[in-house]
Amino acid sequence: MEDIGWNGKSPHEEGPNFCRLVMVPSTHMEREVSMMTEIPYEANDLQDKWREDLVAMVQRQHERWPFKEGKRRFTSKTNMVHMRAVLLNPAYGFTRPQATASKQVAAQRSNAVSADGPIPPPPPPPVLSSAPSPPPTLPPPLPLALPSLQPTTVQTEDPVGTELEHGAEMDFGSCALPGSAVQDVDLYVDFMHPSADLERFAYSVTLEQVGALNDLTGEWQGSTMQLIERLHEKAPGIEDALDITYPDPAHPEYLRRLVSAAAGGLLRSAPDAPSIHIPADNVLTLHVRFGQMRAAATAPTPGATSAPGTAHGQRCATASGSCASQSRTATAWLAEKAQEEPGYAAFKAGQHRIQPNAAVVASWQFAVQFCERYSQKPCPELSDSCQPWSLVRGPHIKKKDVQDALGVGSMWMAEAQQAVHILRQYGEGGSSPRQAVIAKCASTSEKAGARDLLAYLRMQ
Template structure:
């Protein structure tokens, strides 16, 4: 049987475990962008790998048959995980099978951007209900109608690093359920993540991807449900195993689901303290810090990108007076690895096309938007206007 023609990856293609994503990259390793740090399966997160594979500017393709989602993101089939003991290494989960009889093209665009999602959290496990607002920086793809789509795993990982992190009981069996209002009737809730706790700690995502509103606002409700032990048909997700790779930033039982911080590294703590002192005396930092989690004009977004990039270039990998790495810089700046990686690429594209009228006009726009829209414009403009050697 002849292979299918090469085509760009879609969101549906990448609802697989990390081992499969690594194989996708290694198949075309020459396309790994120079703007990213050298590819390493242990240092790059699932979110990072998906972002690079989906970015049309990088040119990654596949000859696998198209995988179509049988349902819209709010109703589609999800991925589950079997219970696993802490410290165990889970085998990789198999790729999802193609939808029977589905031959339509994927409903997702290939482009990926980063947005700041404002999440209104209502925790009804306690009385009175606790209400919190958190700003999450997330990778999104878009449906043909422009609606943003995010992975449940990415949502949970970002949530657990925010001020809205979910408190997970450390003893006793049970499940915590995350839901959002049904778009047809807000009085009804749509569950999409279940975290089972007890002897093991497991997150189940159903659906795997969710659609969010164009205004980047999301209402989240947290409640308790009876302990779910019937996992016989579930597949094991390597993303949840507390392995060394998982501790690099994946959704894991020990590092992501518990809202209490993991054991700190004294060397890293010293590095972050040093960097924060340096930031406090740096021109532009007050504005940069105040802008986190806000929608801004393109000029301000570009200025924040450059501030973070310049700071990273100056301090990354210095060894004196303390040893600095990118993880320390992420923490000191208060940004994620995805945001900083896109800041590097966006700044390069701005410098490359700074004389082009279309780019200068876009940067001068007064309307307040998210950084994802400007990043997507720059990537698409570069792709359309770069000369082929």
């Protein structure tokens, strides 16, 4: 076959100034392009990436996400450790964007040439001749330096400091990291018994997030059935007939019903709603009102004769009931006294709500000062039985009576006392005031939350 020039003439017809056009097959070029678009991610590609970057990487190839349902399904709140592990696992097929991959391959090819030895000199200029010359031979395509597909160990953001081996099976549902699908909740539960006795317990439970998150306030929705299951695991006497209520998020002075159950049927009862509102500080209060089964079971049978030796037991039972009645009297008397205190309305209005730092400090100080004023002091409304005596006539008021009158738990009161103790040292008017502490605690715009504000004070 004879070579043809640019004007369609043969070299014999064109003369000594003939220029040859050589057609090069594009097989190698197409193979390189196809390989460039399928380069998996490496650990260096994900360094210093924010959550938004990782979410964008997954969304670009969303169909390759391996988990379509359950806890591990992909959302904008998926754990960052989980996203990194999936992106770096070659079995799932996530790859770099085409532009990024092309630049990477070009750099790798450049490094491969320079690593083999000196760059070869350019070919000499062609010698013009009227005689046809054989077509030049093309060098074989350079091998592409593709990243290794072997499992690699990458240091993640797990606070425990563990390492994840890509390709290994992981249980991401158990990770309770910020922004994950589960969160810890501080649960305060008031138990109202048929005898009107009030008991308060504090638990820490882990709940799944359901529904949309409110990123502005940090509030979220928890699984109601899971909350009932956790309460069933921890709470005493929860097998009795009961009603469970909780403060309405918009109007805390009103109670919403969570679930009603017959004796032994709590786990089989359907809650009023599938989800429950969790405040931003992850503190939830429940009110459990038991039925009359326990009182009926313990009531004496009419006309029953007492056996010898039971008079002492009856007297003890009578004394115990008298003590319980007096404890309720102390709580009621303290509740009336609290309502007369300046700042009580603001204290009650701020319960179970996100408040500015200054309001949180005011609530702590109100509760602690009220407790110091009345705890272990004589109560004039009580008789002189069943209560420890003080030097002044009258029984002591217990700290629990003060907590019940204010509607707070023992854990909350202990944290408030610790915060006030620190403020009396470093706060305004303290023994060693610090301007940073004073400014933070007096802020009316910042809403750090009681837990974070207490953590800040503990660092002083």
